[in-house]
Amino acid sequence: MDGRAHNIPAVLRLLLGFVVLSTVAGLLLAGLAVPAIGATGQAAKSGVDFFNDLPSDFTVSPLAQQSKILDAQGQLIANPYDENRIIVPLKKISPAMQNAQIAIEDARFREHGGLDLRGFTRAVVSNAQGGDVQGASTLTQQYVKITLQENALRRGDKAAAEAATKKSYARKLQELKYAVNVEENYTKDQILEGYLNLVYYGDQAYGVEAAALNYFGVHASRLNVGQAALLAGIVQQPTAYNPLLNPDQAQARRDVVLTRMQQLGFASAKDVAAAKKIPVPKMIKKQPVKGVCHRSSQPYFCAYVMAYLQNSPQMAVLGKTPEARLKRINQGGLTIRTTLNPTMQKDAQTEIERAVPVNNKSNLGGAISVVEPGTGKILAMVQASDFEKTQTNLNVDKVYGGGPYGYQFGSTAKVFGLVTALEQGMPLDGKIYVPFATAKKEYVFKSDKVVGAPCGADKPWGVTNDYAIGGRQMSLGEGIGKSINTWAAQLTIDVGPCNVLDTMKKMGVHMANGQDIYRSISNATLGSGTTTPLDLASAYATLAAGGKHCEPSPIASITTPDRKAITFPAAKCTQVISADTANAASYLLKGTFRSGGTAQGTWNVDARPAAGKTGTTEKHNQGWFVGYTPQLATAVWIGNVQVADKNGTLYSLNGKCFGDYGCFREVFGGTVSAPVWAATMKKLSEGMPVKDFPAPSEKARRGNLVDIPNVYARSVSSATRILQDAGFSAQVVGYISSNAPNGTVAGTSPSGSAPQGATIGLLLSSGSGQASAAQAPQQPQPQPTTAKPGRTKKPPPPNK
Template sequence: MEGRAQNLPHVLRLLLGLVVLSTLMGLLMAGIAIPAIGAGGSATTSGVKAFNDLPSEFSVSPLAQQSKILSADNKLIANPYDENRIIVSLDKISPWMQKAQIAIEDSRFYEHGGLDVRGFTRAMVSNFSSGDVQGASTITQQYVKITLQENALRRDDKDAAQAAVAKTYTRKLQELKYALDVERNYTKEQILAGYLNLVYYGDQAYGVEAAAQNYFGVNAAKLTLGQAALLAGIVQQPTKFNPVINPKQSQARRNAVLDRMQALNLAPVAAVTAAKKQPVADMLGNRKPPKGVCQRSSQPFFCAYMMEYLQKSPQMAVLGKTPAERLKNINQGGLTIKTTLDTKLQTATMRELTAAVPIGNKSNLGAASTVLEPGTGKVLAMAQATDFGDSQLNLNVDQRYGGSQYGYQFGSTAKMYALVTALESGMPLDATVTAPMASPEDSHVFTNKDMHDKCRTDPKGWEVKNDYKSGGTLSLAKMTAESINTSFAQLTIDLGACKVHETMNRMGLHQGDGKPIDTAIPAVALGAGVVTPMTIASSYATLAARGKYCEPTPIESITTSNGKVVKVPPTSCKQVIRADVADGVNALLQGPLYDSRGTAEGSWTVKERPAAGKTGTTNNHNQSWFVGYTPQRAASVWIGNVKPAKANGELLTLNRKTFGSYGYKKSVFGGTVAGPVWGKIMKAATDGLPIVPFTAPSAAVRNGNYVVLPAVAGDSIETATGKLEAAGFKVKVGGRVDSSVREGRVASTTPSAKAPKGGTVTLLISRGYSTQTAQRFTPQPQNTVVVPPPTTPTAGPGPGQGPGPKAKPTKPPKRP
């Protein structure tokens, strides 16, 4: 009796199951909806009503799928995703894969209408025998279940996602009713394709295409019998049958699938036998495991920049209000994002950088370059010679897009902004600046007494050295070509460092964190501030575009998964300096490349194509730059110490390091390696483009707005100062010179005849006349600048000297 009593619940469950099955069969034969589980009589009637009240229309939403980031020539750069999924049509899935999945999951798939009655009956008897809720789900039912879960997850509805896979009769009945609706509205091929694209194959691979690439390094269309059987077997328990972590269990499961295919005559005996012989471990030799989106990109740093730009740029508000919303749309929306990246130029840029700075070098050397299109801001190339696997820090871009907080000191490339400010202030192209002498050994100290505004130095003063002994009265052209530090320090002081700083801001120059360059005069005049290569390239591109600054943009177009074009607002462009001022600066900045004593002479070999630019070298030869442009392209090249200093703050040096194919360099300047690398990158960037000359400077810029100075030669210092100040000029007392004028009186001025109204005039004081000095005194002509004609570049300005006797600079040493 005790044994019979213990078995009574089991017997009652079996009887109840028979009642339910008989009711179910009758309903199916009558073609009506399936009733809910219940006993006979009124319970059955209420169950039928409850079931019929369940929703029956099932909508198949588009699957979350990878977006595509493409180059300008439609080459794949990356596939952003939340789930590693690539949607493919059924004709791009191997027939072996289709057969294997059907064999192991739903062998009567093509025979039923969403419910496999035989399997369902077996499961129901088992359920009522054990008290569990088991499956026997068809592929259609599984498709419904996973789709419901996927849609809930995309809505961030965790409760609905859990309910979609809950082991309850209510959920199973809802799933079954939806399955019947799917079978009525979709073909078997559509259902099978949806399932194969949706199901999880373990190891972060969703859908058969991603799984095929992940495990075997092939497309789903190329899957063999053995590969297909292995994948099909994973679905039931993706972790247990994962071939990477559990190869033995995976192999046993694969063989079970192969046996099932053979039993169903879906695969011949010989093929099955051959497939079984291959160990699972040997099948994974070419696998492409999922990595971070950009780790597996052909251009990882550009990819990382793109992902940050898409989330954070104001231009990308079309993708969502917040970075999180944008990222979700990027990862799940199947967007096609076409970029401005020129893969051919990108390859050339990377080749030239790594020729100078090999990736993985042990010398703390790094290199980076950005190439832009002036007038549009399009990012055409962006490369760096570091290992993405070691560090994802992007040396080219600002912090908000994955770069550093600051960037690197940019040295003498800062001098361009003083030239812009000078011409805007009315200085003519042939203007001169009288500056103190300095050499590598003997610096000149500028003090705050020399400054005219709040952009000053510290109380100790500002020590400025030149690369060789030079100073005195020099033309803008000569001091630009030879990059004379004291001349530009003096020019910046004369103009007002805050005024030059404002020019920097207008032309888009800023630190890596987006803040303005430091206002201290060393940062403004000689580039002690910090910038990134993309920022300074876009700033110099302003000159190439004749004064129009454009924010860099990598976006060409965005389309949705159904081909709809997303309206992306154009990048911000603004005229920030006068076109004729840009023309004048362009003429001056040809000097470093074309002048025989230019700091980058020899870097540009395409003589028929005009180009301009500026070298940059920082203290202790710590970093080196060249930033230059043609009317159609602008590019920056930074080569330097990735870590600028030792732990104690002592600056490291580039001197005596070896630069790849450029070899060992005893002394490193901006024109030593960065200049020649820029020349090769720019040659690739302009190859095939029509030759376009720079616009010749206008007469207004050539002549400036100088006014005639009062005659002060022979006057006392006090009298001369009074006359000049009354005329609206600032006055500075300079050095002593040989002259026939009485000792202590004003011998001459710099400038000698004209100066910008409100500018600074330097008084040169006479030492007194003597026969000996008269014999060696020969007045020198005023400096002039050679302006390039409209169709050909200038050969560069001549050396020239300022008016009156002066200390001659020594000839610069030949740059290594």
């Protein structure tokens, strides 16, 4: 009697199983919406009612919700995802793999309508007798279960994920009803494709393409019979049959699959026998797991876009936190169209690699950013490095995947002093007195406008030139075209270094860590601070756009799976300098390409107008060229990736070789960076109409000038008082030969007129000889006045 009592639950389970089987069979025969014919009794009626009340509409695949990042022409850049998964169409999965999975999971897959009655009957009896709900799932049912689980996990609904795999008749019936719905609405090939892309193959590989690459280093289209059998066998127990963790169990399982394939006619006896002879460890060629952007055709831009979507204030519409945004990107089925022009991207990549070979042994790096003036659209972003070895994007800020600071930008900074001077009203042909200096003999600026001043220096500031020049009046055009350091230093002092740094900030330049350029006169004048190519391209685009600065953005549009546009703020564009100033600056910056300019001969400015500036940093550590046409603004950086050795000694570009461009004893911004810019811009501009910048207005040409009072032969104190009464400030800037009494004012810089509020440089008379100690003022350092601009046996090299 005790034995019978113990068997009562098993008997009840068996009876219930047959009721369920009868119910399901009747439902399938009579249709899902009507009671089963022949089902009798309250249990059957309850089962029918329960089944009919279950939901039936099923969304096939969470894979359809993967997002897409596209370039401007709609070509795929990347598919963001949470898991190591690569979606491929069925035609790119080998027939051997398709057959292997069907053979071991659902041999009658091509014949049934979602339920295999033969297998289901066997399982019901087995489960009723043994107490466990197991087996009998068709491939379609498995697909339903995995999809439900995946969807729940992506929603963060752990309870629903557990319910999707719970061992119960209720769950099985729901799974079955969904499976029938799937079979009614999708073809067998669609179901098989979804399954093979969705199922987990162990070792963090989801879907057959990722698994094939992970274990064998081949695409799913190339899987042979043995490889296919090994993968197909993993699905049932991904850990137990993981060939990396348990090769013996995996091999035994593989052989079971191979045998089954032979029995079903999916593989020949010869092929099966050959496959079984190969030990599993010898089959494995483990590949490193690659992330989303490692698989991208444009990995650096891909990584930048992913970081931008997560961190840019402009993308707040995607979520309140980076984590929330990433979840939506990975799971939301978004179509993210970027601004990247694939043709420009390819051309820019080709040109930078011509100068800086990828994986070179010379510590050389190169990067190019291209921005559209007036919109901020990023049209190209490339660099000469291997994403597999370094993921640092040299073009962008740290928050978007760049380095912590960027690189010193050298004389590209002189543009901001020029713009400040023009904005303050200095005329287009304005001149200032430029102190004399050589490459070895510096001029030391000591005035209170420098030492201890806001944005100044904490000690006297010495400045050299790349060759002997100065000791005379020099125009804005000559100073910027030849990139004379003492000209830039004096100009910065005249207009105020704080003002120059403010201009720099307004035009979009900051350090890669997001902080402002440190407020010192050296940073304002000579680019001793650090920034990125994208910042400089964006800043110079401001001039091309008539003084309007637009924050750079890589995103053109974002749409949902149902093609509804997600509205987000457009790139912020602000008029930061006047159009008069921008046009005047562009006019002067054309001189960089003309005779005597630091990029002379690299670009025919008359054939296609362009403006730009070279940049070379201390010890020839980095080389730059930033230039623009009315349609494109492009920054080229070529420099030492590692800036200094462990002792802090700066590396130099001098003596290095630059691919197709050759080797150079001395390297300036005009040596390689400018030619690379020209070659790149020539390709990028093909097919574009030739446009010129608007001519400087009469107001810009005249400036906002006020007559300077005559202070000839006045003492320094008297001249200073007179100038201050007229609304100017004054400082001693040097000595000149003059008939004026020794130590008195012999001239001013500028002379005649100057912008209201400008600093007027006082040039003191040295009489017939040097000033005596009693006569000499404390601040200026006497300089030769008879020295002529230095000449070498060849034209002066490109400047900083």
